[in-house]
Amino acid sequence: MNGWRELIRVENVVKRFGTTIAADHVSLSIGEGEFFALLGPSGCGKTTLLRMLAGFETPDSGAILLDGKDLTNVKPWKRPVNMMFQSYALFPHMTVYDNIAYGLRQEGLAAAEIERRVRQVLELIGLPELAKRKPGNLSGGQRQRVALARAIVKQPRVLLLDEPLAALDRKLRVEMRLELKRLQNEVGIAFVFVTHDQEEALSMADRAAVMRSGKIMQVGTPEELYNTPANLYVAQFIGEANVFAGRLQNSQGEWRLVTNANAYRVPSTEVQRSGLTNGEDAAVVVRPERMVIEPCEGEQDSAPLNRVFGRLLEIAYLGNARNFVVETDDGQRLSIQTPATELAPPVCVGESVCVGWKVESGILVSASENGGGKADEQA
Amino acid sequence: MRVRNWLRLHTSLVYLFLYGPILMLIVLSFNRSGLPTAWGGFSLHWYQELWQNKALLNAALNSVLVAGGSTLVSAVFGTLLAMGLERIARNMVLDAFVFLPMIIPDIVLAIALLSFFTFLEMPLSLLTITISHIVFNIAFVAAIVRTRLSYFDNTLEEASLDLGAPPLKTFFKITLPLIFPGIVAGSLLAFTISLDEFVIAFFTAGPARPTLPILIYSMVRFGVTPDVNALATIVLSISALLILISQRLGGTEGFF
């Protein structure tokens, strides 16, 4: 990212509610004008982190800085930060106009200036004709836009959005992704955006933090999270993953992952990246679209492939792709996706098939500690 | 079918039983003869009589003063109480004790308050009645405002804080307008209850200025004059109107 400049810094923040720990030594940096996503399963502490940024919760320890200045003791109504609430929280007794003007009136601006800015933001969200309506008479999508307008009209340094699209139906949700992105570009405010929908995070965010039970698992661009996950948890949470768990071994300079039934070659670049060493528990993650499927006939000797054998359970045609579900000989289910623009592989449901992937397509991650086990609450 | 008819009959009888006497009172207030037994033709005579009856009008004024005063005080403190109970002290026991004055028998409350004033050596007057009425009116206001508050979305307050309005301003701009219908409903109820409350007022009233129910009671013992019917009809109409308004204010939108 060129010209990246730090705006918000979260330093070692801890927040407990009784025995649950909602933020567990969270550290983060968010850049000026950045579209930053907080991604994680329900209850992992996303809202809590957002509320600490807004000032509604105080960290038990650690600090939150904005432009290098400590925000910890700054009250919510004095922070240059605004929030768009998950329920929108529009004031039901005020018109759309008054809702949007509310924040500006608190700043003591002249009436003419307020009017000008409200009109401008109403244009921006494309609803100038609704100024006189009450929130009760708006559709879900309109309410969402008004809530957004009310927050950005204050021109905060940071806009916090708590699952802004969750209440919309699917079609509108996808439309609003683009819309939000456009708006963010236009106003140039940093957006911190909470979601438990990884697709949403990947499609909108410049960078995202993946959280799990109060901890940050990884921060990175969507590509980084998808292609170089820090651990098994992130690998499984972001996108679909076929996981082969085993032990990492080095024999004569060649790295392998040894599982109960098989041994798979692992690229040495991945070993370096993950920092894993000989004998450690590890897993190889392969994305469905990186796998190939073919009938099991005769000798196959295409050297750079890792191979597994199994039985084809299911084929699903998705329009833009074909999805195959294969059960391996040791009972694991694999998902394979091929573009629909290619010829369908000559395989039939119920038959033995051979599944393979290029050695360099395998992503090596640690299977222990953070990554251990399945991602329990995968979205 | 049969059951239905029986139910219909039963319902009509109950309504007759409930409202027959009241209807009769209203009719009698327009009866020229003034006798409950003979219809002497329609007239507003007793309303004119009432206008001349200074004692009765004064008592009515006293009642309005007591009801108005106790309602105003109760509206403020009952609302604050409801907010405290809803937001800070979510506690079943505290809750129960707040609403107790609504269900304690009046006579118990009356005796308790009388001994209390005697203990303080406070002379009995309109003030003591007003204070006594505040005791149960606070409970009524608090109960009604609380129901309203339990539907209140707290993120609205957070949104207001977030948009730059400090807590006090947030209260007056957001919270108060939204719970105001509840406060009005509670106050109207309190006012009506206070207006015709007898037992407690009787015990805590001074000798000089009786409230309306006390005066009428004393008149009844020496025989009611028909202008009381006229007054009762007026009070009834006002009460009914107030109750109607307070029920109307049950909507979810703000008041302003």
Ligand SMILES: Nc1ncnc2c1ncn2[C@@H]1O[C@H](COP(=O)(O)OP(=O)(O)OP(=O)(O)O)[C@@H](O)[C@H]1O
């Ligand atoms: N005010 C509170 N009192 C007690 N516990 C709380 C409070 N707020 C949050 N928690 C707990 O802290 C944890 C994190 O909650 P948080 O709301 O931040 O999760 P989230 O990631 O936003 O989840 P979701 O996706 O469901 O909104 C949860 O276990 C929650 O129960």
Ligand SMILES: [Mg+2]
């Ligand atoms: Mg949340």
